[in-house]
Amino acid sequence: MEKKLRRAMMFMPGNNPAMLQNAGIYGADTVIFDLEDAVAISEKDAARQLVHNAIKYIKYPCEVAIRINHIQTPYGIDDLKVVLAAKPDLIRLPKAEFPRDIEEVDAIISEAETLHGFEAGSIKMMAAVETAKGLRNAYEIATASPRMQALAIGGEDFIADLKTKRSKDGKELFVARSQLLLAARAAGIDAIDTVFSVIDDEETFRAEVNLIKQLGFDGKSVINPRQVRIVHQIFTPTEQEVAQAERIIAAYHAALERNSGVINLDGKMIDTPVVVRAECVLACAKSVKK
Amino acid sequence: MVKLQKAAQAGSVESSDILIMVSPAGLGAGIKIELVSPTVQQYGEQIKNVIMRTLAGRGVEDAIVHANDKGALDFTIEARVTTAVNRALS
Numbered sequence: 615m616e617k618k619l620r621r622a623m624m625f626m627p628g629n630n631p632a633m634l635q636n637a638g639i640y641g642a643d644t645v646i647f648d649l650e651d652a653v654a655i656s657e658k659d660a661a662r663q664l665v666h667n668a669i670k671y672i673k674y675p676c677e678v679a680i681r682i683n684h685i686q687t688p689y690g691i692d693d694l695k696v697v698l699a700a701k702p703d704l705i706r707l708p709k710a711e712f713p714r715d716i717e718e719v720d721a722i723i724s725e726a727e728t729l730h731g732f733e734a735g736s737i738k739m740m741a742a743v744e745t746a747k748g749l750r751n752a753y754e755i756a757t758a759s760p761r762m763q764a765l766a767i768g769g770e771d772f773i774a775d776l777k778t779k780r781s782k783d784g785k786e787l788f789v790a791r792s793q794l795l796l797a798a799r800a801a802g803i804d805a806i807d808t809v810f811s812v813i814d815d816e817e818t819f820r821a822e823v824n825l826i827k828q829l830g831f832d833g834k835s836v837i838n839p840r841q842v843r844i845v846h847q848i849f850t851p852t853e854q855e856v857a858q859a860e861r862i863i864a865a866y867h868a869a870l871e872r873n874s875g876v877i878n879l880d881g882k883m884i885d886t887p888v889v890v891r892a893e894c895v896l897a898c899a900k901s902v903k904k
Numbered sequence: 905m906v907k908l909q910k911a912a913q914a915g916s917v918e919s920s921d922i923l924i925m926v927s928p929a930g931l932g933a934g935i936k937i938e939l940v941s942p943t944v945q946q947y948g949e950q951i952k953n954v955i956m957r958t959l960a961g962r963g964v965e966d967a968i969v970h971a972n973d974k975g976a977l978d979f980t981i982e983a984r985v986t987t988a989v990n991r992a993l994s
Binding site (some may be wrong): 630631632635659660663664666667668670671672 | 914915918919920921940976977978979980982983986987990991
C-alpha cells in the first residue's frame with residue numbers, strides 16, 4: 615500500500631515565468647500555480663496562458679495543481695477553459711462555501727476531458743474552505759464530487775471572517791482545523807493546513823507544523839521553498855517509527871497465523887487501530903522512498 | 905486569416921520573461937519582428953521562430969512585433985505572444 619503524499623503543497627505565482635520554470639526543483643509533493651490572489655486583475659489572461667504553457671511543456675517531478683479564481687468571479691470559468699487543455703493533475707477551488715461550487719467545476723472539467731480526449735475523472739479537485747459558512751458545509755463540499763482529493767483551510771480569510779487576528783500559537787484556528795479535519799476524514803480525503811506567511815520565523819513555523827501533524831493533517835500549504843524541507847522533515851516517519859511499525863505488522867501477521875486473537879508486543883497489547891496506524895506509517899515511508 | 909484590431913502588449917522585462925508588443929500591419933505586409941535580447945547572437949533566430957510560429961498558429965499573417973527578451977524560454981515566449989494577440993483582438 616502506498617499513500618499519495620501531499621506534505622508540502624507549494625504556491626507559485628502564476629504569472630512569473632522564472633518561478634514556473636523552476637517550480638519542480640524544490641522537492642514539494644505538490645506545486646500549486648496560483649491564478650487567484652497572486653495575480654493582478656489586469657494580468658489574469660496572461661497568467662492562465664502562461665500556466666497552461668508551463669504544464670504543457672515542462673515535465674514536473676511532482677503533482678501539479680492550479681488554484682483558479684472562484685467560479686462565481688468573472689475569471690474562474692475562463693481560467694478553467696484555458697488551463698484544462700494542458701491537463702493539470704488537480705484543480706484547487708478557493709473559498710468553497712457550497713457543494714454546488716464543486717459540482718459546477720466538476721461539470722466543466724468533465725466537458726474538457728471529453729473535448730480533449732482525456733480519461734474521464736483523471737483531473738482531480740480539491741477545495742479550500744475560507745469562511746464560517748464553508749466550514750459548516752465542509753463535509754458536503756468534500757463529498758460533492760468523486761474528483762475531490764483534499765480539503766484545505768484558508769486561514770487568513772477564515773480568521774478575517776471570524777473577526778479576530780492570527781496569534782503565534784494559532785488557538786483561534788483550533789476549532790476550524792479540527793472541524794475541517796473531521797469533514798475530510800469522514801469523506802475519506804486529505805486535510806491540508808493553511809499557509810504560514812512569516813517566512814523568517816522558523817521556530818513558530820516548526821511548532822505549527824508539529825501541531826497540525828498531531829491534529830491529523832496530511833500536509834500544509836506553503837509559500838516559500840525554505841518551508842518545504844521543514845514540512846517534509848516533520849511529516850516523514852523516522853527510522854525508529856518505521857522499524858516499530860514493521861515489528862507491529864510482523865507481530866500482527868504472526869498472530870493471524872496462530873489464529874490468536876490477542877497480540878502482545880513488548881508487553882503492550884496490539885489491536886486493530888495500532889495496526890492501522892502502523893500501516894499508515896509504512897505507506898507514507900514507502901511513498902517517500904519513491 | 906486574423907487581422908489585429910489594435911496595438912497590444914503582454915509580458916514584462918523581469919528576468920526569464922519577454923515583453924511582446926504587437927501592432928496591426930497592412931494587408932500583405934507580413935510579419936516584421938524587432939527583437940532586443942541579451943542572447944540575440946545565440947538564440948535570436950530561435951526566439952523569432954517561436955514568435956512566427958505562434959502568430960501563424962493564431963492565423964495572424966500581418967503584424968509588427970517588438971520583443972524585449974530577458975531570457976525567456978519557449979513556453980513563455982509562446983504564452984506572451986498568444987496573450988498579446990488575444991488582447992489585440994479584443
